[in-house]
Every structure is written in C-alpha cells, then in structure tokens.
Amino acid sequence: MIRVRINLVFTQSGLQEFGVKQQSGFYFDCEGPRHKAYVNPFAMAKGLVTNGDWLAFILDGGYNKPTLWLSDGWAWAQKQDWQSPLYWRKQGHDWYQFTLHGLQPLDMSAPVCHISFYEADAYAQWKGCRLPSEYEWELFARDLTIAGNFSENHIFTPQISDKPGDMQLYGDVWEWTRSPYTPYPGYQIPEGAVGEYNGKFMSGQYVLRGGSCVTPIEQMRATYRTFFYPHQRWQFMGLRLAKDC
Structure with a gap:
C-alpha cells in the first residue's frame, strides 16, 4: 500500500506577501489585494494523497471513528452514510471508481478525489497531520512552473505523474486547505456582478488551490482561489498533507 510521507520541510516562513500583484492581465478580485501575513515554519508532503492511501484509511475504520472528525463533519458523514469517496464502488473484493470514462478499476497510485473538506480533515487527523493553510500552499507553489494535468490534456481524470520530482501542485x-474563504485585508466589494458573486459567497466555505484535470491551464495562478462548502464532494477535490515544524 502506498503511503504519503511528510518528507519536505519548507523553510520560507516569516512575514510574506500574498495575493495577486497589480497587473494588466485578468485575475479575480478575490485574489487580492496584495498583503502581508506571518507564516510559521511548516512541512508539506511532496505528493498528493492517493487512492491507495485512502483505502488504508477505510480499512482502518476511518469513517467510523468519531474522534477523527469535526463535529459537523461527523454529522454529515452519519446523515449521508459516507463510507468512501463519492463515486467509489465495491464489487466483491474489488474497488472501482465511476469516472467521466465510465466505471473503471480503482487506480491505487492515482490521487484520491471527490472528497469533502470534512473527509480530508479526518484523514489528516488519522495521519497525525493537518491540512495546509492557503498561505502555506501559495508559498509552496509560487515559484514552480504552472504545468500538469489540466483540461487541455483531454484526460479528465487525475493521473499518476511519471515525471521525476513532480509534486503535482x-x-x-483541487487541494483542500484549512483556510475559510474570507476577504483579504483591504478587500472592497466591487459594484456589479463580480461583487455580487465574491462578496456574497465569502462565508461558510473553504479555499482550495491548484486546479484540477478539468481546469483550463490559462485560468491557473499560484494566487487563484476556488471555494466550496465543506460537505461538498462532486468536484475533483483532493488533498496534500502538512505539519508544523
């Protein structure tokens, strides 16, 4: 069984700048304004959590251990009878996943997806880790080339990377963070449809970063923030583990 290891310590801590820089190109208003925030030393996993990792969580009874779960998450898990990620199916002794290409055997080495924030947080607790903050994720990713399995590849399912050193950021x-989707310091809700969208949704949701296999690459930046309610699972949502140093 493949297991994620926290084996990359990221030391660029301290007072840092976050958010989009002033530029002429397009960006979403929720990516700014540029501002400073303090980040303590932390470690991030080099790889994404895989289906094989998640199956170990299932087999260890992770969905039935309330001590791993946030109280709201436990309530959702019990109400919806969550026992695996959305679209997983068990047939006999074998696991399958319903994909955009139909029902496929579960690839144990591919990144796990279609999990809620609550599930991601419970898994991190099970591993003795936590989810990264969105600031930690941005620091970790900002100097890396934006490349990966995006919608232009026409694969439309998370893949195993065969590139040495590829961290699949x-x-x-999309990678869940533990950061609530709230306005950055100094944010002003603009007039019109953009303000109606971002201003009204900046409550009760969590930030995800990095894009997915159905995201256009031209849309992606290290500062890009998407957001979902913590119980939602239908999007291509996965996770990367983090730890305090």
Missing part, C-alpha cells in the same frame, strides 16, 4: 485535483 497544479492540475489533477
């Missing part, structure tokens, strides 16, 4: 799956 971009593409494949």
